[in-house]
Amino acid sequence: MATSRLPAVPEEETTILMAKEELEALRTAFESGDIPQAASRLRELLATTETTRLEVGVTGESGAGKSSLINALRGVGAEDPGAALTGVVETTMQPSPYPHPQFPDVTLWDLPGAGSPGCSADKYLKEVDFGRYDFFLLVSPRRCGAVETRLASEILRQGKKFYFVRTKVDEDLAATRNQRPSGFSEAAVLQEIRDHCAERLRAAGLSDPRIFLVSNLSPNRYDFPMLVTTWEHDLPAHRRHAGLLSLPDISLEALQKKKDMLQEQVLKTALVSGVIQALPVPGLAAAYDDALLIRSLRGYHRSFGLDDDSLAKLAEQVGKQAGDLRSVIRSPLANEVSPETVLRLYSQSSDGAMRVARAFERGIPVFGTLVAGGISFGTVYTMLQGCLNEMAEDAQRVRIKALEEDETQGEVSLEAAGDNAVEKRSSGEGTSEEAPLSTRRKLGLLLKYILDSWKRRDLSEDK
Numbered sequence: 403m404a405t406s407r408l409p410a411v412p413e414e415e416t417t418i419l420m421a422k423e424e425l426e427a428l429r430t431a432f433e434s435g436d437i438p439q440a441a442s443r444l445r446e447l448l449a450t451t452e453t454t455r456l457e458v459g460v461t462g463e464s465g466a467g468k469s470s471l472i473n474a475l476r477g478v479g480a481e482d483p484g485a486a487l488t489g490v491v492e493t494t495m496q497p498s499p500y501p502h503p504q505f506p507d508v509t510l511w512d513l514p515g516a517g518s519p520g521c522s523a524d525k526y527l528k529e530v531d532f533g534r535y536d537f538f539l540l541v542s543p544r545r546c547g548a549v550e551t552r553l554a555s556e557i558l559r560q561g562k563k564f565y566f567v568r569t570k571v572d573e574d575l576a577a578t579r580n581q582r583p584s585g586f587s588e589a590a591v592l593q594e595i596r597d598h599c600a601e602r603l604r605a606a607g608l609s610d611p612r613i614f615l616v617s618n619l620s621p622n623r624y625d626f627p628m629l630v631t632t633w634e635h636d637l638p639a640h641r642r643h644a645g646l647l648s649l650p651d652i653s654l655e656a657l658q659k660k661k662d663m664l665q666e667q668v669l670k671t672a673l674v675s676g677v678i679q680a681l682p683v684p685g686l687a688a689a690y691d692d693a694l695l696i697r698s699l700r701g702y703h704r705s706f707g708l709d710d711d712s713l714a715k716l717a718e719q720v721g722k723q724a725g726d727l728r729s730v731i732r733s734p735l736a737n738e739v740s741p742e743t744v745l746r747l748y749s750q751s752s753d754g755a756m757r758v759a760r761a762f763e764r765g766i767p768v769f770g771t772l773v774a775g776g777i778s779f780g781t782v783y784t785m786l787q788g789c790l791n792e793m794a795e796d797a798q799r800v801r802i803k804a805l806e807e808d809e810t811q812g813e814v815s816l817e818a819a820g821d822n823a824v825e826k827r828s829s830g831e832g833t834s835e836e837a838p839l840s841t842r843r844k845l846g847l848l849l850k851y852i853l854d855s856w857k858r859r860d861l862s863e864d865k
């Protein structure tokens with residue numbers, strides 16, 4: 403095994419990527435020369451970020467739009483497999499968990515409707531085991547009434563937080579426009595709703611209520627994007643980590659944040675690799691780091707939606723072939739994350755290319771081979787960092803590719819297969835703001851939003 407020096411981590415980088423306490427704990431472990439302790443501390447850190455659970459209770463009256471909100475937050479349509487059941491009659495009878503399809507440690511709990519006749523508030527709170535959730539989305543479709551204020555008080559009593567999500571604002575706007583067409587102002591109606599909710603929540607004891615006015619049918623409009631970013635911003639660091647992974651990439655900012663967060667993981671993984679090399683335990687490096695590297699890379703892959711399942715789903719939603727989307731992927735690792743690909747990548751870039759390649763032919767485990775070739779913390783860091791950058795760029799290309807057809811063929815391509823005759827074409831007749839949208843149309847709008855963000859960013863970078 404190659405002798406390894408303790409990894410030299412640039413001060414500036416660690417300060418940005420790791421919490422101060424984490425950094426201090428690591429420093430102490432390194433400086434004391436207690437390598438096994440440092441290794442165990444690092445493994446702990448890695449495990450924390452990988453397994454942090456986030457249990458989010460989505461509560462409110464029956465029919466409030468809880469299931470629809472969960473679907474929108476997960477980026478799935480009501481008819482997609484695994485979607486929360488939605489409907490005009492009561493559909494949720496038991497708390498139903500909806501783990502994110504790629505990050506099962508984040509769970510959105512669809513709770514039964516509160517305030518049903520014959521079910522007192524106390525009985526409801528007990529039945530749904532209200533105390534077990536970390537955070538709440540309190541959903542209300544009309545006004546903030548007695549049920550909502552009761553639930554808000556209970557959450558506050560538990561010292562927890564919630565966001566008040568006022569759903570179906572599309573219906574309010576449509577109704578007001580019909581009733582008062584001449585003096586109709588969307589902004590004024592939304593402000594009226596917001597003020598009313600704030601007043602009721604303050605009366606319930608909440609000094610600074612966080613209120614989001616949304617339509618679950620238009621997740622790129624009203625306060626929906628802000629709900630996503632505010633949630634991510636407010637959660638404590640480890641919760642934020644889990645929460646962020648679960649959110650759909652509805653903007654460039656979200657993609658960038660995901661990349662930043664994974665960068666933190668890159669540093670930790672590289673540190674663990676570096677420390678493990680220093681441990682005088684034969685075989686440990688090969689056994690542990692093979693799995694660690696491959697798992698990390700597969701994690702990035704899934705996070706950016708580059709795995710086969712995600713590509714197939716996106717392709718289906720935009721009416722394209724998965725192969726078309728895959729064709730814009732350039733990173734060799736984005737197509738296949740296997741020990742062989744990792745090793746091939748290394749053998750192309752490292753000094754000991756021949757030695758590594760020969761070891762590969764003899765079937766020696768990847769990391770053991772690399773250690774034998776004298777790789778350093780820096781090599782692992784640079785390699786993972788490079789892969790991460792490439793995958794983020796691939797994710798961007800895939801999304802642009804998915805949208806391209808929309809731009810060249812017009813919105814018809816998205817709407818032609820749409821399932822809702824109420825949708826309006828983009829012929830100038832209305833903007834389909836308030837019309838119910840098909841899954842394809844929603845996705846089209848979402849993709850357009852992403853592309854616009856990228857274009858804006860490119861323009862500002864060109865300046």
Ligand SMILES: Nc1nc2c(ncn2[C@@H]2O[C@H](COP(=O)(O)OP(=O)(O)OP(=O)(O)O)[C@@H](O)[C@H]2O)c(=O)[nH]1
Nearest residue numbers: 464465466467468469470488489492493494570618
């Ligand atoms: N226009 C409009 N309709 C919505 C919105 N959110 C939900 N709906 C519709 O409202 C109905 C009830 O929505 P659900 O999501 O099933 O409501 P829920 O709170 O989960 O209901 P239960 O599970 O029965 O407690 C469905 O027909 C949805 O399509 C919205 O923001 N705007």
